[in-house]
Amino acid sequence: MMSALYAALAAALACWPAWPGLMSYDSLFAWEEARSGVETMLWPPMHAYLFWISRELGAGAWGLFVFQAFLLFFAAALCANLLMRRALWAAAALAAFAAAFVYVPELLGTLMAQWRDVTTTSFALAGLAAWLVAGRRRSTVPLAVAGVLFAVAAALRYNAVLLLVLIAPLMVWRPYLQPAPPPRARLVAAAALSLGLALAWGSTHWRLPDFAPLPSAHNFAGTQEFDLIGISACADKDELPTGLTLGWPISPRQIRRAYDPRHLQLAFRAVPGQPRILESDAGGEVERIWPRAVRHQFGCYLAHRTAVFVQQMGLAKGEVFYPVHLQIDANPFGLKVAHPQALARVGGYVRTRAPELWRRPFWLYLLAAAVVGALWLRRAPQALLFTGLLGGAFAYPALLFVAAPAADARYIFPSSVLAAWLIAAGTALILDRRAAQRADTLDALLAAATTKPVRVVSRAPGS
Known part of the structure; x- marks a missing residue:
């Protein structure tokens, strides 16, 4: 009940200013x-x-908006309550988790939008909660549910699989979060994850309800074009196929004027006195040229990808890029912001506070790593679980280093939220001295991972 009340309050506060949910293209x-x-x-x-x-269900677009926000906070609360010994520390962890959305404005800005990044995060956290319920009840039903929820997260964002890079093996190895699980539990965990991820992959190839095959799409083409523009700007050499400028010659200096590591789309803007770069795969030429350009100009490729990543993680000296989308774009569906004054106030807070150094998203990852390290030093029973979550939090943006066509703050929302939860819950566990005395399944998990075997040396009588 406490988890539901917490989630309802947090979702209401986040959704009201942006009702029925900010929407971009x-x-x-x-x-x-x-x-x-x-x-x-x-x-x-x-x-x-x-x-x-x-x-x-008659809820229109706002139904999903409310659902994803509620599920995010409900799952986070349920996870905390399942891990904490005392309700007081669970409440403290949840207060800190909610505060992270205010202190790091990019989290709040993304939460107010109808973006798949929020929905992905919600289902990923719900999968974690279901797994913890399975460990508490020693039941295969919530274990199977966890696999389904993780699969929905992966179906929403291709790279969401990276959030599970350590969680999935750990879930199969220790389905009930304890040593020597029943073989049936391992089988259910492996089957649920495998079937779920297979269905997630299938959902991008065959549509519902008629299962008609979907036309193939080269989802990496935008990133490849972005890379060619960045490489050309760095190497002082035109690596663009002529189709991107409709055959008009373009110089490296002109490419540099168009290039912006914050977003591929910014390179398509009109620049007076030079050809316009088009958003296109140039009839497959981008895909063909990209490997050669990366191989021959690898240093510039790394420089370009690093520049994008610096923007992505909030490490740039200037403003954090795209912390909030303060509108519902023009549309024929009649969707418009219901509370423009409230949105202006909250949006103004996000935009003015996001550039502050101590509110940048990269701090979440550094602090999460420090908290997990402290859990290991304290020999906390939750340390191994938190390490698996931390691995996903770092793997998610690591893939974006090579795959992101832009440095939108929303792209790292799932891993940033996971890092914020690790900080809040981990700190509460560290401060709660009784947590180390907790005799549940997680104690056995840590003991199996950290206890050194005792070597017994026999001595002859009288020696």
Whole structure:
């Protein structure tokens, strides 16, 4: 009950200013597909299916908006309550978790939007909660549910699988978070994860409800074009296929004027006195040229990807890029912001505070690593579980280093939220001295991972 009340209050506070949910091109596209049918796999269609459910239930677009925010905080609260010995420390952890969304404005800015990044995070945390319930009850049913929830997260964002890079093996190895689990539990965990991820992959190839094959889409083409522009700007050499400028010659100096590591789309803006770079794969030329350009100009490729990553993690000297989308883009569906004055106030807070150094998202990752390290030093029973979560939090943005076509703050929302939860819950566990005395399944897990075997040396009588 406490978890539900906490989630309802947090969701209400986050959703009210942005009601019925801020929407940009891709979220409006998903809403359109929920009405007309899925036609492409360029964006994973699971978001459109969830919008369809919301629409069929009579809630419109706002139904998914409220659901994803509620599920995020409910799952976070349930996880904390399952891990904490005392309700007081669980409440402290949840207060700190909610405060992170205010202190790190990019989290709040993303939470107010109808972006798949929020929905991905919600289902990933719900999967973690289901797994912890399985460990508490020693039941295969919530274990199977965890696999399904993780699969939905992966179906929403291709790279969400990276959040599970250590969690999935740990879930199969210790399905009930203790040594020597029943073989049946391991089988259920492995089957649920395997089947779930297979269905997540299938959802991007065949649509519902007719299972018609979706047209293939080269989802990496935008990143490859971004890389070619960045490499050209760095190497002082035009590596762009002529199709990107409709055959007009473009000099390295002109490419540098168009290039901006914050977003691929910024390179397509009109720059007076020079050809315009088009958003295109140039008939497959981008894909063909990209490997050669990366191989021959690898130093510039790394420089470009590093520049994007610096923007992505909030490490740049200037403002944090795209911390909030303060509108619902023009649309034919009648969707518009219901509380513009409240949105202006909250949005103004996000925009003005986001550039402050101590509120940047990279701090979440550094602090999360420090907290998990402290749990190991304290020999806390939750240390191994938290290490698995930390691995996912770091693996998620690591893939973005090579795959992101932009440095939007929302792209790292799932891993940033996970890091914020690790900080809040881990700190509460460290401060709660009784947590080390907790006799539950996690104690046995840590003991199996950290206890050194005792070597027995026999001595002859009289020696």
